[in-house]
Amino acid sequence: MAKYSPKQNEWTKAYLKEHMEEVRFWVAKGDKEQLKEQAKLEGKSLAAYITEAVNEKAGRQILTPAGERGKARSNTENEEA
Numbered sequence: 001m002a003k004y005s006p007k008q009n010e011w012t013k014a015y016l017k018e019h020m021e022e023v024r025f026w027v028a029k030g031d032k033e034q035l036k037e038q039a040k041l042e043g044k045s046l047a048a049y050i051t052e053a054v055n056e057k058a059g060r061q062i063l064t065p066a067g068e069r070g071k072a073r074s075n076t077e078n079e080e081a
Helices: 006-019 031-041 046-058 066-080
Strands: none
Touching: 031 046, 046 066
16 A cells, blocks of 8 residues: 555645534543444444434434535535525
8 A cells, every 4th residue: 555645645634624624522431442343333434323323313414424425515405495
């Protein structure tokens, strides 16, 4: 696997700054590992697992799964029109 170059790091940071927001929260010691294990059992990343849980709890899509970012935003905009 090729090394991650300083230029790639620069591009990644620029993309994240323009397109993404970070959400942080704290959990009790051991809970993060349990979440990661459950996500792995379901074949998901921790982020995908949490995104799905939030959307299920809300009863609608609040958070956009990583692979659907462009598509989901377009659908939401079409529904509002």
